[in-house]
Amino acid sequence: MKKIGGMLLFCFMLFMVPNMSHASAGLQIYLNGVSLSPSAGGQIIKDYTMIPIRVVVEELGFQVDWDKKTRTVTIHNDKTSMTLVVDQKWATVDGKKVSLDMPPTLKSDTTLVPLRFVGEQMGLVVNWENATKSVYLFTSDYSSEVTKPDVPTTPGKPDQGGSTGEGSNNGSDGTNNGSNGSNGGNSGNGSVTQDLAEIQTVTFEDNRLVVGVSKSDVKPTQTKLSNPDRIVVDIPNAKFSDSFFNSQNFAANGQAEIQLTDHPLVSKIRYSLFSSNPSTVRIVIDLNQNQAYQFTTTKDPNTIIVDLNGGSTDPGNGSNPGTIPPANGKYVVVIDAGHGAKDPGAISLNKRNEKDFNLAQALKVAELFQNDPDVQIVLTRSDDTFLELKERVTVAKQANANLFISIHANSINKATISGTETYYSRDDESKAFAQVMHSNLVQGTKLPDRGVRKQSLHVTRETTMPACLLEVGYLTNQTDEAALYQDDFQNRVAQSIKNGIKQYLGLQP
Amino acid sequence: MRKFTLLAGTFVLLLALATGCGQKTETNTNTQTGDTTEVQQPTEQTLKIQSYYTDDQILNLVPKEQEIKFVEEKDKYLTALKTLQKTDDPNQIALWEESEFLSAELKDGGALTVDVKVPAEAHLGASAEDLAVQALLKTAFQFDEVKSVDILVDGQSVDTMMGHVELEHPYTRN
Numbered sequence: 001m002k003k004i005g006g007m008l009l010f011c012f013m014l015f016m017v018p019n020m021s022h023a024s025a026g027l028q029i030y031l032n033g034v035s036l037s038p039s040a041g042g043q044i045i046k047d048y049t050m051i052p053i054r055v056v057v058e059e060l061g062f063q064v065d066w067d068k069k070t071r072t073v074t075i076h077n078d079k080t081s082m083t084l085v086v087d088q089k090w091a092t093v094d095g096k097k098v099s100l101d102m103p104p105t106l107k108s109d110t111t112l113v114p115l116r117f118v119g120e121q122m123g124l125v126v127n128w129e130n131a132t133k134s135v136y137l138f139t140s141d142y143s144s145e146v147t148k149p150d151v152p153t154t155p156g157k158p159d160q161g162g163s164t165g166e167g168s169n170n171g172s173d174g175t176n177n178g179s180n181g182s183n184g185g186n187s188g189n190g191s192v193t194q195d196l197a198e199i200q201t202v203t204f205e206d207n208r209l210v211v212g213v214s215k216s217d218v219k220p221t222q223t224k225l226s227n228p229d230r231i232v233v234d235i236p237n238a239k240f241s242d243s244f245f246n247s248q249n250f251a252a253n254g255q256a257e258i259q260l261t262d263h264p265l266v267s268k269i270r271y272s273l274f275s276s277n278p279s280t281v282r283i284v285i286d287l288n289q290n291q292a293y294q295f296t297t298t299k300d301p302n303t304i305i306v307d308l309n310g311g312s313t314d315p316g317n318g319s320n321p322g323t324i325p326p327a328n329g330k331y332v333v334v335i336d337a338g339h340g341a342k343d344p345g346a347i348s349l350n351k352r353n354e355k356d357f358n359l360a361q362a363l364k365v366a367e368l369f370q371n372d373p374d375v376q377i378v379l380t381r382s383d384d385t386f387l388e389l390k391e392r393v394t395v396a397k398q399a400n401a402n403l404f405i406s407i408h409a410n411s412i413n414k415a416t417i418s419g420t421e422t423y424y425s426r427d428d429e430s431k432a433f434a435q436v437m438h439s440n441l442v443q444g445t446k447l448p449d450r451g452v453r454k455q456s457l458h459v460t461r462e463t464t465m466p467a468c469l470l471e472v473g474y475l476t477n478q479t480d481e482a483a484l485y486q487d488d489f490q491n492r493v494a495q496s497i498k499n500g501i502k503q504y505l506g507l508q509p
Numbered sequence: 510m511r512k513f514t515l516l517a518g519t520f521v522l523l524l525a526l527a528t529g530c531g532q533k534t535e536t537n538t539n540t541q542t543g544d545t546t547e548v549q550q551p552t553e554q555t556l557k558i559q560s561y562y563t564d565d566q567i568l569n570l571v572p573k574e575q576e577i578k579f580v581e582e583k584d585k586y587l588t589a590l591k592t593l594q595k596t597d598d599p600n601q602i603a604l605w606e607e608s609e610f611l612s613a614e615l616k617d618g619g620a621l622t623v624d625v626k627v628p629a630e631a632h633l634g635a636s637a638e639d640l641a642v643q644a645l646l647k648t649a650f651q652f653d654e655v656k657s658v659d660i661l662v663d664g665q666s667v668d669t670m671m672g673h674v675e676l677e678h679p680y681t682r683n
Contacts, residue, residue, distance in 0.1 A: 339672045346632040346671075354632070388668050389675055408673070410634035412567060413606045423635055453568070455636045458675045469673075471634050 028134040028242070029115070031059065035246055042115065042135070048102040049128070049135050050112035060137070062122055066111065073104055073111060075118060082121055084113060093121050127276040132242075136276055138254060198241035199281050201429065204258055204269055209233075209285060209306040214241065216299040222306070229287040231306060233295075238281045239273060247427035265291050265308050330376040331505055333369075334396040336406040336459060337362035337379065338469075341386035346411030348475035348484075354409045357484050359384065361407050361472065364494035374507050389458040396463045403433065403501060404467035406459050409484055410474045418477040419448030423469040425461035427454075433466035437500040444496025445489070447473050447480055466504070470497070551580045559651055560592040561644035562601040567636050570643055571601055586613035586621055586649065593644055604641035607631035611663075613649075619656030620679065621649055627662055627670050635673040642674055650682055657681045 027044060029036040029051070036042075036059045042051045053073055057064045065074040071086040082093040084104045091098050098121075102114045119126040119137055127136040201212035213235070220235045240248075248256040250272070258269040267286045274282035285306060294307040337358040339345035345354025359381065366377045378399040380392045387395075396404045410421065422438035424430040434452050442449045460467040472493060473480035483489045502509050560575040575592040579585050590613055593605040609626040616622065623645065633641060642660070649658045659679035662670055666678050 343672050344629050344632070346634065347630050389672070390668070408635060411632055412602060412634060412637050413604075413631075414565065414602050417565070417567070421634075421636070450566075453636060455639050457635050457639065457673050458669070459673075469635055471636075474634075 031137045049115040051115045052110045197238040207308040211304040213302045216302045231285040233283045235281045243427040331402045333403045334378045334401040335362045338408040348481045368498045393462045404463045406469040410471040419450040420445045421450045421471040429466040434468035436504045440496045440500035444493040563640045621655045622659045624661045632671045638671040639674045
């Protein structure tokens with residue numbers, strides 16, 4: 001019984017995710033473009049990325065056996081089998097002895113194995129991006145059409161073997177483990193990747209593919225292919241932004257797509273990181289027929305546009321659909337005063353209700369926009385009434401709103417905590433929107449800046465336009481509370497919210 | 510009237526005595542539960558569990574090992590949840606400090622129903638509310654037999670506890 005207990009405890013320690021994985025801070029691991037969970041607990045030891053064997057099983061999907069007595073890890077799939085021993089600088093791969101630069105190691109009861117060695121031996125392509133401290137893993141079946149390098153449109157140097165499409169070239173690199181040195185040392189690669197443009201959005205509306213890019217100096221190429229008809233756009237020296245990556249459903253083959261049902265011209269749009277050397281994003285528009293199109297790029301906002309409407313259309317001043325003004329020419333911004341009526345929200349130190357602050361603040365914002373030529377405010381409530389969370393979302397949808405802002409005041413059972421926080425839930429434009437709003441808001445509140453945070457909150461998650469929730473200050477902190485119910489504080493905050501909205505929409509303040 | 514009550518009282522008493530005597534020969538009827546608890550001494554169990562709090566930045570859940578004591582297995586869940594109301598670590602915040610756990614009942618099939626009382630004074634901000642819900646769920650789901658958790662507020666199945674995060678009815682293990 002005791003023995004079983006001990007074994008259980010051991011297994012527990014072996015597979016337990018250390019919840020405080022400080023060591024992994026900043027290290028990102030992607031498999032076919034999908035970020036592994038932050039609890040993966042990968043860490044860099046002496047320039048080598050090491051991962052717990054639990055991650056090999058759970059995230060990479062290989063079989064792992066652990067022999068406690070001999071401290072031997074056996075990793076296998078249906079093709080390859082390897083054994084590694086803790087602290088031993090050699091491994092056996094399919095019966096052959098291979099030297100290791102970095103042996104497996106035991107760290108706080110977790111066995112860590114070198115990611116590159118294990119990954120490459122098991123048939124993965126492993127790429128390290130020093131600038132972002134990211135490891136990109138690709139499986140060998142990551143070679144669908146988007147990723148197959150069959151269209152010689154990528155300018156610049158020929159692929160130096162870092163292609164993401166070739167996953168099976170791993171036979172030779174058993175001793176080639178020195179390439180592990182690029183885990184931090186390959187400055188040449190690092191300096192190139194630092195300049196990568198980030199793909200932030202890919203949208204298809206009104207027969208127009210609009211790709212939002214972080215920089216203006218991208219040099220995309222486009223090719224039209226037939227049988228089946230498709231348009232291939234390659235963006236060299238580019239990668240997907242982290243937030244875009246995470247917001248998209250990248251499949252196991254590294255590809256994400258926009259499915260268009262019943263669209264007359266297009267069946268779907270697919271995109272992936274087609275090559276990592278040079279880092280190239282490829283976007284393919286699958287056409288239902290041979291279709292004329294226009295290919296343009298714009299600066300400020302930086303976009304790449306494939307317009308299937310044939311004739312030229314002014315792309316307007318908004319790159320994402322959320323910020324294209326409606327027909328009457330005014331942007332619609334929903335201001336949502338949190339809580340109301342039977343739901344008082346939090347209670348302040350001096351027993352004042354959060355709902356009253358929220359309403360007063362929302363009304364002040366609305367007042368500032370009266371007679372505004374560009375922006376129309378829609379309030380979810382303009383008096384002390386109660387709305388369910390989903391009713392607030394409905395208001396935004398029905399108003400066809402361009403932006404959604406929920407106003408709240410914060411509360412925690414620790415009186416020393418003070419300051420302003422801004423929340424978003426979706427990794428789309430909401431993040432950028434929250435950042436713009438927050439930087440303005442903290443100027444208005446003049447309270448400690450507690451940052452932009454991501455949290456799954458109903459109103460910011462379920463709305464479809466860029467959305468954020470402002471926690472203006474803490475009702476449970478003396479300084480914050482005193483400020484929150486003051487007229488001039490609220491006026492200042494209202495002005496800062498207005499400034500944020502105008503800045504995000506690119507309007508004159 | 511008073512006389513009647515007295516009479517009736519005596520009758521009931523007599524009846525009780527009579528059945529009491531009868532049971533000495535007739536084994537086990539349901540009024541005998543008093544006897545069985547006397548036979549089986551209540552044994553107090555001690556269990557180490559993980560309880561969840563937040564850090565003083567209100568950013569993440571922080572686990573902490575706590576010891577709980579309970580007599581009957583069915584009391585385990587409520588006892589475990591009540592640990593969320595207090596932490597002696599000054600760097601942690603107990604998200605449920607000002608709320609109350611009224612009951613936590615596990616039904617057949619592993620459905621745990623947790624009834625909470627959340628007075629207005631206990632209302633938290635957006636992130637703390639989310640973390641509070643997560644703390645409750647993680648604490649409950651550490652018991653393998655718990656397959657789903659339904660959080661009720663004052664016995665009611667409501668949309669939200671504190672007005673930022675919607676409640677799922679029930680949450681299932683993911």
